[in-house]
Amino acid sequence: MNSQIAITGIGVISSIGDTVEEFWERICLGETKVRPCWKNGNTFYAALLENYEPQKYLGRRGFKYYSTCTRYLLSGILQAIADASLETAGEDLGIVTGTALSSAEDWVRLAKKIRIGGYEEISPMESYNFSMNMPSSISSIKTKAQALNITLCSGMGAGVDAVMYAADALLLDRAKAVVAAGVEEMEAFAFDCFKNSGYLSSYKEKAAQPAAPFDVLRDGIALGEGSAALVFEKVQDAIDRKAKIYGLLSGYHCGFIPDAGSDSDSSDAGKMVCIIKEALRRASVKPAEVDVVISGGSGSVWADEIEALAICEVLGGESNDIPVTSIKGATGEGLAVSGILQHAVAALTTCRSQIPPTVGSDPFEPIAGLSIPKSTMNRDVKIVLVTLFCDDGYMFASIMKKYWSRQTD
Amino acid sequence: MKRRIVITGIGVVTPLGVGIDNVMQSLLEGCRSFNTFPSSHVDHQCPARLAALVPDSDCSLEDTREYLTLAEKMLKTATEEALNEAGITSVEKDAGVVVGTGIGGIEVAERFVFNGESHSDGCSVNGLSAHLGQSLASRFRVNGTVSVISTGCSSGNYALARAAELIELGREDKVIVGGVDPHSIIVLCCFNRLGALDAEGIKPFDRERKGTTLAEGAGALIVEELEAALARGAKPLAEVLGIGSSCDAYNQTAPEPSGHQIMLAMARALAEANLKPCEIQAVMAHGTGTKANDAVEAKCIDALFRECSVQPPVTAIKGMIGHSGGGANTITLAAAVKVMFEKRLFPTKGTELLDEECKVNLVTGAPLAIGSGPLLVNSLAFGGNNSIIVLGPFLHKGELV
Numbered sequence: 111m112n113s114q115i116a117i118t119g120i121g122v123i124s125s126i127g128d129t130v131e132e133f134w135e136r137i138c139l140g141e142t143k144v145r146p147c148w149k150n151g152n153t154f155y156a157a158l159l160e161n162y163e164p165q166k167y168l169g170r171r172g173f174k175y176y177s178t179c180t181r182y183l184l185s186g187i188l189q190a191i192a193d194a195s196l197e198t199a200g201e202d203l204g205i206v207t208g209t210a211l212s213s214a215e216d217w218v219r220l221a222k223k224i225r226i227g228g229y230e231e232i233s234p235m236e237s238y239n240f241s242m243n244m245p246s247s248i249s250s251i252k253t254k255a256q257a258l259n260i261t262l263c264s265g266m267g268a269g270v271d272a273v274m275y276a277a278d279a280l281l282l283d284r285a286k287a288v289v290a291a292g293v294e295e296m297e298a299f300a301f302d303c304f305k306n307s308g309y310l311s312s313y314k315e316k317a318a319q320p321a322a323p324f325d326v327l328r329d330g331i332a333l334g335e336g337s338a339a340l341v342f343e344k345v346q347d348a349i350d351r352k353a354k355i356y357g358l359l360s361g362y363h364c365g366f367i368p369d370a371g372s373d374s375d376s377s378d379a380g381k382m383v384c385i386i387k388e389a390l391r392r393a394s395v396k397p398a399e400v401d402v403v404i405s406g407g408s409g410s411v412w413a414d415e416i417e418a419l420a421i422c423e424v425l426g427g428e429s430n431d432i433p434v435t436s437i438k439g440a441t442g443e444g445l446a447v448s449g450i451l452q453h454a455v456a457a458l459t460t461c462r463s464q465i466p467p468t469v470g471s472d473p474f475e476p477i478a479g480l481s482i483p484k485s486t487m488n489r490d491v492k493i494v495l496v497t498l499f500c501d502d503g504y505m506f507a508s509i510m511k512k513y514w515s516r517q518t519d
Numbered sequence: 520m521k522r523r524i525v526i527t528g529i530g531v532v533t534p535l536g537v538g539i540d541n542v543m544q545s546l547l548e549g550c551r552s553f554n555t556f557p558s559s560h561v562d563h564q565c566p567a568r569l570a571a572l573v574p575d576s577d578c579s580l581e582d583t584r585e586y587l588t589l590a591e592k593m594l595k596t597a598t599e600e601a602l603n604e605a606g607i608t609s610v611e612k613d614a615g616v617v618v619g620t621g622i623g624g625i626e627v628a629e630r631f632v633f634n635g636e637s638h639s640d641g642c643s644v645n646g647l648s649a650h651l652g653q654s655l656a657s658r659f660r661v662n663g664t665v666s667v668i669s670t671g672c673s674s675g676n677y678a679l680a681r682a683a684e685l686i687e688l689g690r691e692d693k694v695i696v697g698g699v700d701p702h703s704i705i706v707l708c709c710f711n712r713l714g715a716l717d718a719e720g721i722k723p724f725d726r727e728r729k730g731t732t733l734a735e736g737a738g739a740l741i742v743e744e745l746e747a748a749l750a751r752g753a754k755p756l757a758e759v760l761g762i763g764s765s766c767d768a769y770n771q772t773a774p775e776p777s778g779h780q781i782m783l784a785m786a787r788a789l790a791e792a793n794l795k796p797c798e799i800q801a802v803m804a805h806g807t808g809t810k811a812n813d814a815v816e817a818k819c820i821d822a823l824f825r826e827c828s829v830q831p832p833v834t835a836i837k838g839m840i841g842h843s844g845g846g847a848n849t850i851t852l853a854a855a856v857k858v859m860f861e862k863r864l865f866p867t868k869g870t871e872l873l874d875e876e877c878k879v880n881l882v883t884g885a886p887l888a889i890g891s892g893p894l895l896v897n898s899l900a901f902g903g904n905n906s907i908i909v910l911g912p913f914l915h916k917g918e919l920v
Contacts, residue, residue, distance in 0.1 A: 201765070201783070212648055212669065217628035220705050225632060228564040229708035237712040238771045238901060240705050241621060242648065242669035247902025250768040256780060259766040259904055260677065261669040263623065265649030271666050278684055284764075299631055306643040366616075366665040368657040381662070502644065502653055504665065 115277045115359040116348040116513065117457045118287075119194025119341030121186040123167070124451070125157040125334060126440050128185075130193065134458055137466040138486040142440045144321050144332045150298035152305070155313055155320030157334040157442030158296060175235035177216045180245040183207060183293040186337035187249050190289060194341040194353060202286035204258035204279055207246035207293060208272030208446035212263045213239065215297045245293060257285035262446075267364065267504030268292065269338075269449020274362055274506075276342050286347055290453075291339035292446035304333060309501055311409055321443065322470040323407030323436035324414050324477050331408045331501075334442025338450035340457075355513040357457030357494075361393025362508035370503025382420035382499050386507040390424075390495070393509035397425050400432055401491045402465050404456045406498035406506075407436035408443040417499035418478035425495075433487060434480045439469030449498060453510065456494040460512035463490050520762075520791060524683050525755035525913055527748050528607070528741035529853040530600025532593040533840045534571035534734055538600060542840075542850075543857040546865035547886045551839050553720050553732060561633060562704045567716035571734035571841030572702055588626045589701040591654050593737035593846070594618065598655060598695055601739035606753060610695070615664035616656045617682045618697040619674030621844035621900075623648030623667065625703045633704070655697060663691050671900030672807075674698060675738065675848025676908050680762045682742045692747040698849025699737035706844075707733060713772065715809055721842070722869040723806035723835035724813050724877040731807045734841025738849025755913040755920065757856045760893055761792025767903020773811050774903060778819040781905050785823050785895070788907040792893065797827040799909075800892035801864050803851050804879070805899045806835025807842055808869070816899060817877035830880040831895075832887050838868035848898045852910065855894045859912045864889050891919060 120130045125143035127133030143157040159182070164173050167185035176184070187205065196203070216239045223231040238244055243261040250259040258279055264271040269292035276290035294300075304310050311320040311330035319325075321332035348355055365385045367378055390397060403421055407414050418434075425432050437455055438448060459465055465487040476482045494510040531538070534552040535545040545552075556568040573593060587595075602610070624647040644650065652667040664685055670677045675698030682694035710716045710733060717729040748755055763784040769775035789796060805816055824830040836851050843850065858864055863886045870883055893911035913920045 204766075210647070210649055212624075213622075214624065214628055214647065217622075217625050217705055218632055220709065221629055221632035224561050224705065224708045228561060229711045230564070232708060232712045234712050237709040240625070240703075240709050241671050241901050242623070243621075243671050243900070243902055243904065244771065247671075247766075247771060247904065250766050250902065251770065254768050256766045256768045258764055259670070259768070259902060263620075263648040263667045263669050264665065265644075265647070265653060265667070268649065268667075275666075275681070278688060281688065282684060299628060302631070303627070303644050303647065309644070364664055366653070366656050366662050368660050368662065370653075370657075502649065503657075504653075 113281055114345050115280055115342050116345045117340050117356040118343050118348050118353040119190040119196060120356060120454045121189030121193060121339040123182050123186045124336040124441055125159055137437055137440055138464055140467045140469055140485060142469045144442050149301045154301050155311055155332040156296055159336055176248060177239045177245065178295045179293050180248050182337040183245040183291060184249045184252055186339040187253060187289050187291055190339035190341050191253060196287055196341055198287045199254040201256050203255040204285040204288040205246055205250050205255045206260045206272045206276040206288060207291045208262045208268035208449060209293050210265050210268045210445035211294055211300050212242040214299055215295050218299045265502045265504055266445050266500035267498060267506055269446035270498055270506040273453055277359055280342055280344055287341055287343045289339050289341055290450060291337060292450040293337040294335050294445050294447050296333045296335040319471045321409040321439050323409055323439050323468050324418055324480055324482055325470050326475045326477050328409040328411060328414060331410050331443040334444035336444060336447050338447050338454060340450055340453060357460045358511040358513050360509045360511045361389050363388040363392060365505045367503040379416045379419035382416055382505050383423050385505045386420060386424045386497060389507035389509055395493055395509050399493050400425060400495045401493050402459060403432060403434040403495045403497060404452050405434050405436045408438040410501050413499050413501045415477055417497055418480050421497060422478050431481050433465050433483045435465060435468045435483050452496050456496050456510035459491050459494055460510060464488055520687055522687055523745035524686050524759040525743055525745050525748055526740050526757045526856060527743050527753040527755055528601035528605025529856050530597040530739040531850050531853050532573055532597045533736040533850055534573055535840055537596060539853055539857055546839055546854060547863060549866050549868055551868045556707055559704055562707055565707055565711040567711055567718040569718060569720055569732050570702060571732055573735050590623050590651055590699045594651055594655060594697050594699040595658055597737040597739040598697060601741050605741040610659045610661050613663060614661045614693040615685055615691040616652050616661050616695045617678045618652045618655060618667045619678030619845045620648055620651055620667060620669055621671050621674055621700050622703055622706060623651045625705060626701055629704055651699060655695065670904035671902055672844045672847055673898035673900035673904045673906045674845035676898040676906035679740060679852060679908060680764060680906055683759050683762055686744045693743045696740040696742050699846045700735060700844035702735040717808055720869055721808035721837055723808045723838050723867050724817060724874055724879055724881055725870040726872045726874040728808045728813060730809050732841040734843040736840060736843035736846040736850055738846055738853045740849060740852060757859060758911045758913050760911040761788040761909035763787025763907045765905045769903050772901055774815040774899060776815060778815045780903060781819045781899060782822060784905040784907045785819060788909050792909040794893060794909060796824050798892060799831050799895050800889050801831050801894050802833040803855050803894060803896045804833050804835045805897045806837055812899060814876050816897060817879045821878040832864050832882045832889060833879045834864050834882045835867045838870060852896055855896050855910050859894060862889055862891060
């Protein structure tokens with residue numbers, strides 16, 4: 111990667127907070143919003159938005175026919191653009207949205223209406239909500255972002271796919287600023303799909319707690335919903351306009367494991383090792399220089415183990431004392447949202463010199479001897495390794511570097 | 520583009536048949552394969568039910584999984600053809616997959632609601648849109664970038680554009696590009712509600728056009744960095760010369776009337792290809808048959824080529840195979856490769872009287888002989904997601920291959 115990408119704005123609409131400050135405070139306090147919820151006749155554990163009010167973010171009117179995903183996404187994007195004090199728009203601004211579930215719940219809503227009264231049951235104003243790109247498109251319309259408008263539905267890695275696409279767009283001079291965002295809505299259809307796939311925590315007597323990243327007793331994920339957005343700019347552009355810079359995205363790499371989970375073995379950790387090493391190489395960072403890992407640990411029985419083994423191998427095995435943390439015990443597995451939030455947390459970690467804890471069970475026994483912080487650590491953080499290994503086979507790693515104001519010199 | 524990017528394999532599944540040679544023959548013969556949407560207890564009231572569907576037998580695949588969605592079947596069938604043509608028996612590594620789709624996993628939601636199948640294999644994460652990329656990567660053992668793009672009905676062009684970016688940035692040397700969308704009761708009902716369907720069938724750029732005809736289908740392209748392709752002995756079929764994209768940021772369904780952003784995308788694609796408008800041999804129009812879209816697209820084509828002595832011929836493939844959303848552009852790109860080979864442009868079907876407002880040199884009736892040279896492939900989608908691609912015949916050391 112020849113050019114580093116500056117993160118100049120963050121927007122968060124999550125169960126644990128709907129501003130950057132609130133989100134960070136609660137994450138650092140070790141709070142969790144994973145709760146039991148009742149969907150489709152079953153009890154699930156999830157971190158859902160409880161008091162989301164669109165008026166708070168979108169104004170008093172104009173959003174009546176926006177889908178839930180559109181409301182979440184636009185709320186997060188507007189917050190990030192405001193946070194960045196970004197005046198760029200038009201042909202200089204682009205939006206890249208990651209979403210694993212995309213319009214799935216809208217399809218269900220539309221189908222239920224059709225089942226009741228045929229096509230006339232659908233309002234013309236909601237008839238375009240079948241299109242998976244609509245939340246991102248409406249966000250482009252509202253922000254006048256004309257450089258590019260992309261929706262990525264690349265599964266559990268959709269959020270980090272958006273990070274890479276947005277960064278690449280800047281490297282290729284497709285825009286001056288790009289918002290990389292993630293959005294998910296969790297309703298009965300999503301819960302059914304993930305339950306049938308065997309990914310969800312049942313929180314039975316064996317389990318540590320629902321969504322217990324890297325715990326030896328973990329038994330699956332708890333879903334989370336909301337949106338998150340990051341404003342990306344080339345470093346020099348951000349410096350030139352005297353923007354606040356949270357952190358520098360300095361290298362990234364991704365890969366895929368065919369037939370993930372079905373016939374996996376320990377060699378999968380080796381594949382993840384290659385992904386991490388390549389991201390480090392692209393960022394010109396040595397493993398020993400990494401101060402903290404913001405991991406994708408979610409409580410998944412398989413994925414957490416592979417990710418832990420890979421991190422240990424790259425960073426020096428059990429002897430290392432590099433903290434490895436995950437926010438998913440607090441926010442649930444927000445799929446594309448989590449990928450964006452991991453980068454937000456990585457950037458905030460560098461600029462606030464705080465490493466948030468991993469929420470889980472107490473007592474806690476980590477797999478692979480990872481050094482998991484159970485309370486906020488205050489220390490200077492210069493280099494963050496972001497990792498993500500997903501149950502669907504998606505692998506990703508990136509490097510976030512601290513931004514020093516003297517870089518303006 | 521600094522690195523030369525070539526297409527070495529193409530494959531299609533369309534209402535006109537499976538396999539690019541079969542389909543090209545049907546296109547040149549002006550065949551049009553429209554039928555009625557499958558009968559259903561929920562959509563029978565829809566006034567427009569004409570659709571262009573792929574016969575079930577055309578994409579039957581053996582697979583170890585009990586249940587494959589129709590989108591998966593079509594996409595894998597098209598990809599097998601493309602890999603075969605590219606001479607690739609095993610992708611193994613150093614490759615990526617980028618799939619474009621507008622509604623990819625909608626079949627699972629329809630089964631969930633209409634059939635009550637909440638606990639079948641069909642209602643799992645394996646049926647969601649993302650799985651189109653993942654199952655393709657799993658089937659062909661791809662371990663690089665796996666991405667699924669959705670920009671409405673320009674998804675296919677955007678998928679090729681992303682593949683080109685990945686190669687340009689040195690992240691991949693080889694990418695399987697797919698584009699697919701299945702038929703859907705939900706989409707049929709929504710398009711009826713929008714009043715965007717022509718009950719008599721699509722008539723691109725026609726004075727009496729009333730809307731589009733929904734379709735299903737898939738296309739696949741094997742896209743490679745030139746030197747890597749030549750090193751493995753591949754025979755490039757065409758070259759990706761230029762890509763231009765933009766976003767209207769204007770309206771959910773309607774194009775911005777001035778066409779400014781479409782013009783910008785066209786200009787960007789030509790600039791990247793280092794070509795002047797007059798060097799374009801033909802235009803593969805998006806041509807959806809809707810009032811607003813065709814009018815704006817025609818306006819942009821007219822403006823782009825106004826300084827040329829003659830506007831290049833224009834055709835709209837949707838007149839024959841309908842509008843398959845995310846599959847439409849990839850099929851069009853595959854057909855464009857064949858057009859450059861055949862040096863014959865297939866005609867547009869359904870159009871009888873060209874709209875005076877649409878000043879395009881539309882080919883109707885019989886195929887038209889064209890010269891050897893680059894083609895412009897337009898895609899313009901919901902939300903104003905525009906992507907224009909310039910494809911050219913493969914030239915090696917300045918010679919046509």
